[in-house]
Amino acid sequence: MLSAQLALIGAALFAGAALYVNAAEQPARLKLDDRALLTQWKPSYKHGAAIQAPLAIVAGLLGVWAWWQSGQWLWLLGAAAIVAPWPYTLFVIMPINSTLLATEPADAGPQSRALIETWGRLHAGRTVFGMSATLLYLWASLS
Numbered sequence: 001m002l003s004a005q006l007a008l009i010g011a012a013l014f015a016g017a018a019l020y021v022n023a024a025e026q027p028a029r030l031k032l033d034d035r036a037l038l039t040q041w042k043p044s045y046k047h048g049a050a051i052q053a054p055l056a057i058v059a060g061l062l063g064v065w066a067w068w069q070s071g072q073w074l075w076l077l078g079a080a081a082i083v084a085p086w087p088y089t090l091f092v093i094m095p096i097n098s099t100l101l102a103t104e105p106a107d108a109g110p111q112s113r114a115l116i117e118t119w120g121r122l123h124a125g126r127t128v129f130g131m132s133a134t135l136l137y138l139w140a141s142l143s
Helices: 002-028 032-069 071-083 085-102 110-142
Strands: none
Touching: 002 032, 002 071, 002 110, 032 071, 032 085, 032 110, 071 085, 071 110, 085 110
């Protein structure tokens, strides 16, 4: 099924992007001074959201389509896992995002740094959701 393979690819791309943020980008940006840290985080967040949000939606819809075509419940479970970052982000991470986006770089300091550090730990949850969806889709495709 083409929908199934595309769902797997979409979930893997989402997981890879999320992992990249946690394993490479976040540690590198934390080495910057507070002002540069916030200045770098703002556009990075916006670009990341523009990549990951559509990937989650498309991979989720494709997972539902694969479930509908096959009746294999793992596709539906994977679809739930790949769209779970949406409510997780809206209810758990968004208050931090809003505060950071409203902070001017000139006002950056220990508080904004602490928020970005917390944001990075919370973002790891998005990585877990993406990897879980990828593994569920892989399991479904092998069943």
